[in-house]
Amino acid sequence: MLRVAGRRLSSLSWRSNQTASAIVFRNLIRSRTICSTHETYFITSSFRDAVRGFASESLAPRHDTGMISELPPTVAVVKNPTPKIVYDEYNHERLPPGAGGDPSRRALAYMVLTVGRFVYASLIRFLIIKFVLSMSVSRDVLALASVEADLSNIEPGSCVTVKWRGKPVFIWHRTEEDIKLANSVDWRYLRHPEKDSDRVKKPEWLVVIGVCTHLGCIPLPHAGEFGGYFCPCHGSHYDTSGRVRKGPAPYNLVVPAYIFLNDNKLLIGLENV
DSSP states (O other), rough: HHHHHHHHHHHHHHHHHHHHHHHHHHHHHHSSSSHHHHHHHHHHHHHHHSSOOHHHHHHOOOOOOSOOOOOOOHHHHSSOOOOOOOOOSSSSSOOOOOOOOGGHHHHHHHHHHHHHHHHHHHHHHHHHHHHHHSSOOOOOOOHHEEEEETTTOTTTTEEEEEETTTEEEEEEEHHHHHHHHTTTTGGGGGOOOOOOOOOOOBBTTTEEEOTTTTTTTOOOTTTTSSEEETTTTEEEEEOSSOOOEESSSSSOOOOOOEEEEEEEEEESSOOOO
């Protein structure tokens, strides 16, 4: 672009000198001391056309006929189309075909690209791991989500209630008679068939959530026709294993996740530590 500008300014100075020489020569012959109005307008228009839009003239160069066209550069390009395009190579360097750089530096370039891709992959992996870990439950939340119960004060045949996650949990210290009664039932014909051994971790301890599976009422322990739990709201009966035996309840009482820390400690809310 700067080279084209230099050519335009060079042509401007040459045409101005030529015009000035012609004016002096005419003054000497015709003995005039001032220029005519037409010659002054010619100099002014030549300067204006030289400054105006040399980039358009690089696309469609004008034909030098000794007179400078009065048309704007855009109009001149439309009226004088040409397949010849002049490129400004001032800021560009044309390389010969097959010139792909120094072959001795290709190994360095490949190494830099490999290291960069490895860094990007490691960063993406780190962000994914952080995102997944942010969705997991933290230790303080797990501590609040579990409750520890003391079993040493629960007598055989009695049932205590503890609160876990806003729900009542029944801990029943069953007697031998309660255990035999739960195992004497043919569980395959129950509404929600489950073995008693599948619902307890120790036969003498039954741990269930004290919420009726019908409409969420709280049943009464040691009540009902089967000696287990009874929901007075809609008449659902559960046996000594917390299995539904009668009434509108569709499922057995839910057994929460729990573990025995020792013989006298029960942790509700976790299956393993």
